[in-house]
Amino acid sequence: MCGISGIFDTQGTRAYSRELIVRINDAQAHRGPDEHDVHLEPGLALGHRRLSVIDLAAGQQPLFNQAGTVGIVFNGEIYNYRDLTDELKALGYHFRTRSDTEVIVHAWSAWGEACVHRLRGMFAFALWDRDRQTLFLARDRMGVKPMHYAWLPDGSFVFGSELKVLTAHPGFARDIDPLAVEEYFTFGYVQDPRCIYRHAHKLPAAHTLTLKRGEKNRPSARPYWDVSFTNNSVITLQDAQAELRERITESVRLRMIADVPLGAFLSGGVDSSAVVATMAGLSSTPVQTCSIGFDDPRFDESSYAKQVAERYRTNHRMEIVSSDDFDLIDTLAWLYDEPYADSSAIPTYRVCQMARKHVTVALSGDGGDESLGGYRRYRMHLGEEAVRGRLPLALRRGMFGPLGRWYPKADWAPRSLRAKTTFQALAMDSVQAYCHSMSLLRGDQRQALFSPGLQRSLGGYHALEVFRHHAAQAQTDDPLALIQYLDYKTWLIGDINTKVDRASMAHSLEVREPLMDHLLVEWLATLPSDFKIRGGQGKAIFKQAYEPLLPHDLLYRPKMGFSVPLAAWLRGPLKDRVRSSLQGERMRDCGYFNPATISRLIDEHNSGMRDHATALWMLLMFEAFLRVNEGALVAAAALD
Structure with a gap:
């Protein structure tokens, strides 16, 4: 695993200094502590930080073909590289x-841009073809590895594994x-593809x-x-x-190829235990x-992780x-590098x-949860869909809309009595309802939090547009398949993969995800949805497939997740x-914010009247982003 960076003159062949490419490349030194190098030629600078995993002696980058005409900086692993070789x-x-x-260098020479179709793995790379005067960037199918880029005012194009590569360039406006x-x-x-900075982009x-x-x-990205x-x-x-076990076995086997010590995370959950x-x-x-x-x-x-470790006599x-x-x-x-509010980033960093x-x-x-229907929210959404399917939208809006507005937000009550969100969702169409369930702060909460200036600067934009855009590409009427597709495009990439990439790379650790193998994902998408959620049980086919290999109480216990006691922290030591x-x-x-709303959130949370842990944590992480990135500038003109 590695960190990549580069600068490309899109209009000419200006000279970039070694000092500049070294500076932006070293901003992500934690991604590759073993080796680092740069390549310079007119109009191009490439940088690489290497974490050596395969071919420790001869895999240095930037790497060029024998003629010196095609070169690459690459982050990731190509698991079928032996067959391609x-x-x-x-x-x-x-x-x-x-x-x-x-392999990627020669695959480009053999198949051009179509080379990406031959690659099985996690990857983000930039490839330079001098003869064609072409710079080619690519990102893997499931978005496991990151790629950020920006066009600068002087016509330069800058890219890197992390956003801090871009912000290290003196020409980048934050x-x-x-x-x-x-x-x-x-x-x-x-x-994706947005970044916290208006001039930066993530390659989807x-x-x-x-x-x-x-x-x-x-x-445009294609x-x-x-x-x-x-x-x-x-x-x-x-x-x-049976086929699921075979496919997972093949995926795991490919990901066990390494010239360095290899192991696994074992959380005690179903997915890591099966791996x-x-x-x-x-x-x-x-x-x-x-x-x-x-x-x-x-x-x-940890007791469940210990069960699996003892059963398989792992070195735990x-x-x-x-x-x-x-x-x-x-x-x-x-x-x-930008605001990120998933508090499970803390235990992920520690593991x-x-x-x-x-x-x-x-x-x-x-x-595994995304591909096999493991989240509780999937089952809840299907239950709501059954109601939405019986009643027309206009009737639901008239019936459930007022209930959603009037029903109290009973954070303190048993889950069965916390119906406000459900009433709100039933008054919406399927895509809006799922976006609503995935929103940490609902529309009315954001409206109360945001200042009038920020609301004007949004120009009517609503984050729901992200879900609308992806839903239009989904090409499925199946209720479960639609929200799985939406999770693939949003949650899995923006939250899960981002969390694991940054936490692992902070420690120069490579993490491989066999349940995200694209061939496995494609096959699972052909299975009927009732194989995945069956009799109210999520991941039904997966759990049944692994009954011979894992303890029954582990497979069928309630999902716990990788959580931290946020509410108590924010009322106590924080x-x-x-x-x-x-x-x-x-x-x-x-x-950006309404000070009165922030004061109310703090006071109500501290008194125990309401649980505002989510909102307060999001605000705390946003403030930390502003503090750590002191050069970040609010678009002041838009807030006048």
């Missing part, structure tokens, strides 16, 4: 290394995008970007893959269970497993994390920190920080 050798290409990086603020306070992260998953020197118009939910397979449930069980069946030596436990039993799954290591482990706020603000003491590569179970930070000069001067 054999295919390319048969076509007459000669290899100087055993690395998967060189003006905050108000639309990104709307997305952050809706979802807890900024959705499964997209490429081709720049040819001298072209006057800025090119998709090369999408998942198609046909749900039309005629396979029997029993045969599907570890599969690894144990493929390995002649004990699997290295890592997990963290919490000193608060409400958040601790566990550390207990204090329930007051909240000292990472500023660290996270620096790591993520990566622990794993890196013992391994360089770790397999995880990420992606109480003073919340008040001083959120009512301080920085938040007042940015002009």
Whole structure:
């Protein structure tokens, strides 16, 4: 795993200084501590930070072909590189290394932009073809690896694995995008392709970007893959269970190829446990497993992880994390480069920190819930869909709309009595309702929080437009498939993959996700939805398939998640920080927020009247972003 960076003159061949490319490349030194190098030629500068995993002796980058005409900087792993090597050798290409990086260089020469269709793995790369005067950028299908880019006023194009590469360039203007603020306070992260800065972009998953020197118009990113939910397979449930195990085994086997110590995260959940069980069946030596436990039993799954570790005799290591482990706020603000509010980033950071003491590569179970219907919100959405399917939208709006407005927000009540959100969702269409359920702050909450100036600067923009855009591409009428598709495009990339990439790379740890293999994802999308949610049970086919390999109480216990006690932190040890930070000069001067609303949120939370932990944490992380990135500028003219 690595960090990449570069600068490209889109109109000419100006000279970029070594000092400049080294500076922006070193901004992400944590991504690649083993080696670093740069390449300079007229109109181009490429930088690379290397975490050595395959071909430790000869995989240095930037890497060029033998003629020196095609070069690459690459972050990720190509799991089918051995097969591609054999295919390319048969076509007459000669290899100087055993690395998967060189495979991409020759694949470009053989197949051009279509080379991405041949790659199976997680990747973000920039490839320079001198003869064609072309810079080609690509990102993997599931968005596991990141790519950020921007066009600068002088005509330069700058890119990097992390946003901090762009902000390290003196020509990059750090003006905050108000639309990104709307997305952050809706979802807890900024959705691709937007960044918190208006002049920066994320290359979307499964997209490429081709720049040819001298072209006057800025090119647009182009998709090369999408998942198609046909749900039309005629396979029997029993045969599907057997094939699922076979496909996961193949995916895990490919991801166990490494020239460095390899292990796995073992949380005690279904997905990571299945991955570890599969690894144990493929390995002649004990699997290295890592997990963290919490000193608060409400958040601790370590006993389940221990069951799996004992059953498969793994070399298991566990550390207990204090329930007051909240000292990472500023660290996270620096790591993520833009506001990011998923508090599970804290235990994720800790488990990566622990794993890196013992391994360089770790397999995880990420992606299983999205592909197999594991989230509780999926089952709730299907229940709501049954009501929406019986009553026309106009009637539902008239019936449930007033209930959603009048019903109290009963945070203190048993879950069965907290019906406000459900009433609101029933008054909406399917896409709006799912966006509503995925929103950390609802529309009325954001309206109360945002200043009049920020609301004017949004120009009527609503984060719902993100979901509308993706839903229009989904090409499915199946209720479960639609929201799975929306999660693939938003939550999985923007939250889960971002969290794991930054937390792992902070410790120079490579994390591989076998349940996100695109061939596995494509196959799962052909299965009927009732294979995934069956009898009110999420991930039904997955759990039944692994009954012979995992304890029954682990498979069928309630999902716990990787949580932290936010509400207690914000009323207790973080109480003073919340008040001083959120009512301080920085938040007042940015002009985005209504001070009276912030005061009310703090007072009501501290008194126990309401649970505003989510809103206060989002505000705290936004303030930390402003503080860590002091050069970030509010678009003041838009807030007048």
